[in-house]
Amino acid sequence: MANKKTLPKQAQVVIIGGGVIGCSVAYHLTKLGWKDVVLLERKQLTCGTTWHAAGLVGQLRATENLTKMAQYTAELYSNLAAETGQETGLVHTGSVSVAQTAGRLEELKRGASMARNFGLEVEVITPEQILEHYPIADISNLIGGVYLPGDGQTNPIDTTQALAKGARMGGATIMEGIKVEDIITEPGPNGGKVTGVVTDQGEIRAEIVVNCGGMWAREIAKKVGVNVPLHAAEHYYIVTEAIDGLPKLPTLRDPDGFTYYKEDAGKLLIGCFEPNAVPWGHEGIPDNFCFDELPENWDQFTPALENAMTRIPLLETAGIHTFFNGPESFTPDNRFYLGEAPEMKNFFVAAGFNSTGIQSAGGAGKILADWIVQGNCPQDMWDVDIRRVQPFQGGDKYLFDRTTEALGLLYEMHWPHKQPVTSRNIKRSPIHDRLEKANACFGEMAGWERANFFAPEGVEPKYEYSYGRQNWHDWCGVECKAARENVALFDMSSFGKFMVQGKDALGVLNRISGADIDVPNGKMVYTQWLNDRGGIEADLTVTRLEENKFMVLSSGGTQTRDFHFLNSHIPADSHCITTDVTSGYALFALMGPNSRKVLSKVTPTDLSNAAFPFGTCQEIELGYAKINAGRITYVGELGWELYVPAEFAVHVYDTLIEAGAEFDLKPGGMHAVNTLRLEKGFRHWGHDITDEDTVLEAGLGFAVAWDKPGGFIGREALMAQKGKPLPKRMVSLKLEDPNAMMYHNEPVYKGDKIVGKVTAGMFSHTLGVTIGLAYVYNDDGVTLDWINEDDFSVEIACERFKTSLSLKPLYDPKAERPKAED
Secondary structure (H helix, E strand, O other), rough: OOOOOOOOEEEEEEEOOHHHHHHHHHHHHEEEEEEEEOEOOOOOOOOOOHHHHOEEOOOOOHHHHHHHHHHHHHHHHHHHHHHHOOOOEEEEEOOOEEEEOOHHHHHHHHHHHHHHHHHOOOOOHHHHHHHHOOOOOOOOOEEEEEEEEOOOOHHHHHHHHHHHHHHHHEEEEEEOOOEEEEEEEEOOOOOOOEEEEEEEOOEEEEEEEEEEOHHHHHHHHOOOOOOOOEEEEEEEEEEEEEOOOOOOEEEEEEHHHHHEEEOOEEEEEEEEOOOOEEEEEEEOOOOOOOOOOOOOOHHHHHHHHHHHHHOHHHHHHEEEEEEEEEEEOOOOOOOOOEEOOOOOOOOEEEOOOOOOOHHHHHHHHHHHHHHHHOOOOOOOOHEEEEEOHHHHHHHHHHHHHHHHHHHHHOOOOEEEEEOOOOOOOOOOOOOOHHHOOOOOOEEEEEEEEEEEOOOOOOOOOOOOOOOOOOOOOHHHHHHHHHHHHOOOOEOOOOOOEEEEEEEOOHHHHHHEEOOOOOOOOOOEEEEEEEOOOEEEEEEEEEEEEEEOOEEEEEEOOHHHHHHHHHHOOOOOOOOEEEEEOHHHEEEEEHHHHHHHHHHHHOOOOOOOOOOOOOOEEEEEEEOOOEEEEOOOOOOOOOOEOOOOOHHHHHHHHHHHHHHHHHHEEEOOOOHHHHHHHHHHHOOOOOEEEEEOOOOOOOOOHHHHHOOOOOOOOOOOHHHHHHOOOOOOOEEEEEEEEOOOOOOOOEEEEOOEEEEEEEEEEEEOOOOOOEEEEEEEEEOOOOOOHOOOOOOEEEOOOOEEEEEEEEEEOOOOOOHHHHHHOO
């Protein structure tokens, strides 16, 4: 135990929490040469969640970078014992995941295709082969599975101690029995910054504080106004008595039975990720919590146990040695949090690992250490970036209700477009009731209820999930046809909207934007905000409303991230004021060849090309309201985006619907928007473009003002690429088979070699086949001649489908339709 004499007065970094995550961050900081690192643990290392983890080390995750992170973790654990002398208990047992249904088998096979894209060894296996790997299983209701030979298991406590020892060897100080009671901050232009911590044994001043507090991370973050939405839930497993003759076995995952099985020293551990979980700690976690267990809950665990006895018949006679119930923290979207908090400079978070902490810890610690030392994230980690969080998600009731669902999401079917069912109807557009009456089926995005599609009258608007054409396929086609051939109205109120004002606003925006923002008033500029690598931090439009007043429009999912990026690039002495006005404006997109005719009925404004050119914005009267109308499009048709003060939204919407009746105007949903934008090759940040991709690689060089006065962030990196053959480029692709459906991360082949990956895909009702965007790679350059070679295919669920590639949009490649004449 530490005392006042041994507590340092100052440190470069203070890490709060001595679980596997905190110890990994400390270890990796020392590997980068940072010695002045102090880790504080309130009780004893591993005493929160780490000590009772199952210790599974799986490698296949939902994205390439998360998979690489897990692969790095397994490699690290293999080498720690030799480096530190502390064994980790890592054993490469392999793992088998099994399917009881056709949908689950397709999910596993799609995962297998994705794994190949990531360089991960995986085999699709038959029920008979499952039995070869797992001879004690009953395979009578199984139809197949996948085998990953590189998976394994480790001892969580030993692994954490090895990381801690490695950190100490590198110069870090690790202190147990010290509770952080408060965090010291000082005010600043963008929310302030941390300067240290207050413990029950004194203060430590620090340049950086890292919150690795596990279940306590939310409460720790609240001390400095940072939002870390997570909640603990009961989590169960049983361990059998020793079973005579039990062979060494791989990990077995049976997600349809929401159970997993781990052989350990002649015993079986059976755990579960059940639906309808039991939240815990809602009234607070006891101060004396340390290696604690929760009471047995047989009512909750019995359905999983019954499934287990069906899968492993010998469990019917095996004795139960241990029933374990221990709390673990879960996040609303079942993805952990990593990165610098947007509310507080130099306050970093690594928490909320949703029962994947052991398999994520090595990679997460390395990424966060790199982030801290470099001052920016070294690669695309958007899936787990803390900046995806919305303020409301920290609420007690929201977290309690969502946690009942979140725990089971790990083994839930991961259908395309799958929607959460708990904690819904939080953020609604002002016209939500109008959309509801039009028979909209709503999806959730960052808390917003958005119309994803509209069902015909008399048909219940709900999802029927599958990997093929879902029930809304044809209805979406009607919406797409309306936008392409007639007129459609989309509610896009969820998009982020920021006002940027002040005499230095232009300078701030021009520095972070690739395009030139110094344009006439009323001009709309499509641009990317860039980092020093030339990577795309945001993809958006900037409208110059007045000399020193600009409106930024970004996507709803990146609202927090984009606003933080903007504010973090305002110099302290600049006169630049930013305001998030997302909630103050509805946004309607009136799109299609007849959009001008509909809009002309409700406004006296001249909408001709001469009076209202493409890429401009004007204040107009619409009905009784005054609004801003921007002639721009995300679906690739003639149309206007209408920025409507919230109090006028219902009136404006009703007026448009009434005026559009004679043209058979159709309401459109977000699935149609996604389809239409892919036909046009329009990129979407977070799916198609990220901070790892340069504007040249993404095919967005046309949006860069190379020689604008003062330059822009990332210019030097881009100039090094400009004019040279690019080994990586984004392309549009089109499958030949109209029944094949691709969505994300499918490998792209040239002959028998993987040369790329799909970033997004949808069925195109305009073209009659599935289309998408993809990055492809060629060391000698992705040239027009190279992509025109007729030997490309996409692997979907372990089957190859012939495809063609194009550097141009598949629909209206000359962009003539949005600029249509009167």
